[in-house]
Amino acid sequence: MYRYDQYDHQIVKERVAQYADQVRRRLSDELAEDEFRPLRLQNGLYYQRHAYMLRIAVPYGLLSSKQMRMFAHIAREHDRGYGHFTTRQNIQFNWIKLEETPEILSKLASVEMHAIQTSGNCVRNITSDEFAGIAPDEIIDPRPYAEILRQWSTFHPEFAFLPRKFKIAINGALEDRAAIQVHDIGLSVVKNEQGEIGFRVLVGGGMGRTPILGSEIRAFLPWQHVMSYIEAILRVYNQYGRRDNMYKARIKILVKALGIEEFARQVEAEWADIKDGPSTLTEEELARVASFFPAPAYEKLAAVDAAVEQFKNDNKAFSNWIKRNVKPHKMPGYAAVVLSLKKTGVPPGDATAEQLDFAAELADRYSFGELRVTHEQNLVLSDVKQSDLIRLWEDAKAHGMATPNIGLLTDMICCPGGDFCALANAKSIPIAADIAERFDNLDFQHDIGEIELNISGCINSCGHHHVGHIGILGVDKDGSEWYQVSVGGAQGNNSSIGKIIGPSFSAHQMPEVIDRILQVYLRERNEDERFIDTARRIGVAPFKEFVYATPIKIEHKTGEDAYA
Template identity: 60%
Template sequence: MYRYDEFDRDFVHERVAEFRDQVARRLSGALTEDQFKPLRLMNGVYLQLHAYMLRIAIPYGTLSSRQLRLLATIARDHDRGYGHFTTRQNLQFNWIALEEVPDILEKLAGVEMHAIQTSGNCIRNVTADHFAGAAADEVADPRPYAEILRQWSSLHPEFTFLPRKFKLAVTGAPHDRAAIQTHDIGLQVTRDASGALGFVVFVGGGQGRTPMIARKLRDFLPEGDLLAYCEAILRVYNLEGRRDNKYKARIKILVHETGEAAFKDAVEAEFAQLRGKTLRLPADEVARIRDYFAPPAFATLPPRSAVFDRAVASDPEFALFAARNVHDHKMPGYAIVTVSLKPIGAPPGDATAAQMEAVADIAAHYSFDEIRVSHEQNLVLPHVRRDDLPAVFAALRAAGLATPNAGLVTDIISCPGLDYCALATARSIPIAERISQRFADLDRQHDIGDLKIKISGCINACGHHHVGHIGILGLERKGEEFYQITLGGSGDETCAIGEIVGPGFSSTTIVDAVETVVDTYLALRTSPQETFLAAYRRIGEAPFREALYAAAG
């Protein structure tokens, strides 16, 4: 993992001291809320419906056990005993007292964490594949590049006040687990014909009220040009992006209105001016950062584990867990474990202080002291010996974290919705809870197979509903909450925006509508091996639309 150097430490501690003074002035009345708002947003503090919310950055989703234990302590001492992991690989505390925020930030600084650039019109937390450094299909670990981008973008003087927020994601594998085509800049690590590392570059993706899939600007960008090319993109956006209308201020709108070819020409022209004049990414600096992400001391192990095989054969619960939550690792004898934060009938992405501590302990003992946060609101233990999987499962089960539903119908992504968010127009969490209860039967879940349900409580799409296989958007109509269904979305390398299907559904009928969609798929699939997304792409929306309208009467 990356460790702070002297600059990082001084930078973060100075920001804490600065914000402590700003909070004191707000509490004394020397600053009005309007004056304080831009200051608190620069430190990840939001004013939600019921309380202040603090959003903590977890760069590229990587945590140590020590850091996770501190987050548990903050949850217990300063919140209501839990935290909420988000689709940006961040953690939110939703019940924070403003006067305690400086103390919280000081504690975070002590374990090399902060809340800088988790809000505002700046470059946000850089995200990455949650299996980075472990995935069997990986070309190269994307986290060194994500860290380089984090350092480059932190309080970048030219990009601190962009037309709108800006999000970057990096993946190191052909199978996209980081949803790079839904980002302002998405980067896929690749190699050219000579074996040299570089990037496929996507620009202009995003969701919200105008969902768009990113356009590919480069099939191969040499590694050394990473910062210059990103700077060229951001310069074009900063100069040409709209500032007269926040709903049309994202780079996706600029790409769309300018035209892909013209936008690419502008970026390439800016890049030609910058190349050789701005920071080129030196090979020795890449190597220095990469050293922080050197693989742990893996043992030489056989690919098969007799301990694991016996546990699968003798324990049906463990067998279900292994089938869904255990994934291939690039090292023989090791596995990646998804820790589901989606127990049946509970808010997706929430973890109690005790659960965070349990995961920290398990990671320290079994996963080289490392935890990942996924953009799908789960935790990941990236490096677990296959021999240790039964013990890890037992420890997770004792903590209430062994739900074997990774990638299934109950592994739902959901924003906080109207229960917390001042922008929301409908509730998300209760809908997610009721859907998971409707599909609680594990045999049924496993029969349905891979199915991603994603729920947003407003058009801002923090629940990524546009790229859900089944997407649900909560809206307000004449004082009532109702829900719109989209089908066929995907956030992976086959990225697609879902199509609106069927009428709007009330909060009392939306779960029935989801079940109608699932039952229609089960009736029309060619075999149990044909996934929901494959079936939808084969047969189209018509049978689903017909079934939904029939169910609605």
């Protein structure tokens, strides 16, 4: 993984010192809150409903065991014993004291981490495929490009105050596991007819109030120009993006207003002036950065481990875990293992200090000291010997990190919602908890198969509800918390935006609503048909008809029955 050079160390050290003085001035009232707010946001510090929240950058989701142990230390010493992994592959801590934040940032700097540009109207954390470098379907490893773009965009003076926040995702495989179609810029590695490497470039994707899938602006961009071309896109956006209305300030609104053809024309005109300038990548620079991502010291192993295969046949629980949580690896005899952070009774994406420490220990023991964060809020051990899978499963199970539900109903994406976030209209975590409890039967989950259920507490869509097979959005209805449901969203190569099925529901009704949606699926599906395929084939109407056909009986805590 990338290691800081002398410039990185110096920049981060100076930023910590600068921020420490800003905190000192705020605590002594030399700075008013309105003056301090943009300064703290530049360092990833938000004020939420109850306390400060600090969001820490995890570039393209890659972590060392040392960095993970620092997260455990911060959770234990500066928070309430846990951290929350986000859909941006970052981690955030929700109970931070302002006066301790300079110390926290200093500790992060000691393990080559920071919270810079995890907030504000700038280029945010660049995300990628959690299986980058190891996926069998990978064209090239996208991480060197992600790192180059990270270095280029961090502290870029021209793009420090964009009209709105800006998100870039990059995918290097045939299958899109980085959700590039719902980002401001989505990059996908492609090869042309001559076998040359380049990028397909999408622009103007996003969720929030106006969910839009990105439009192709270039089918093939030579890799040497990826940085200058993104610079051209950002310049057009920075000049013409709206600043009079924050709800219409994202690049997707500008692309829609101009049309993709006119937007592309302006980008090409801007690019013509900088195409062969200092931002053009060289083979030497690419090789320099790529050298930080060498393949581990893999051993020559048999493609299949006989003992694991036998144990899989003898142990159903282990077999289910292998099926759901163990992913293919490009090297024979190795596998990638997803550590589930979706155990019933725990908010999705939360991990205790003890689990963070233990994940680091597992990484050292089984995966060359490296971990990945997924945008589905789980963790990945990327390089596990198949012969170690039995021991790893037993270890992970003992620490509540081996629930065999990856890709299933209870592997929900969920934002912190109204329990923490000041922007939220409704709580997300209790809805996730009620649904997980209602369907806490792994046999049933395995029977219904792959299904993505995403929950957001507000229209900002931090829970990616627009692209959930089933999406749940918290809305305010006359001061009460209600939930809007959509069906048919999806990420990946065949992304789609879900369609709302009808009027919103109360919190107590949500488990029954999900149950009715699943009943329609089980009734209508063809053999081995996934939920999303059934939903696309039959449309929203059958779900709507059945969900609203009869009043939904709910049980209040008093035990009295009520009906919608």
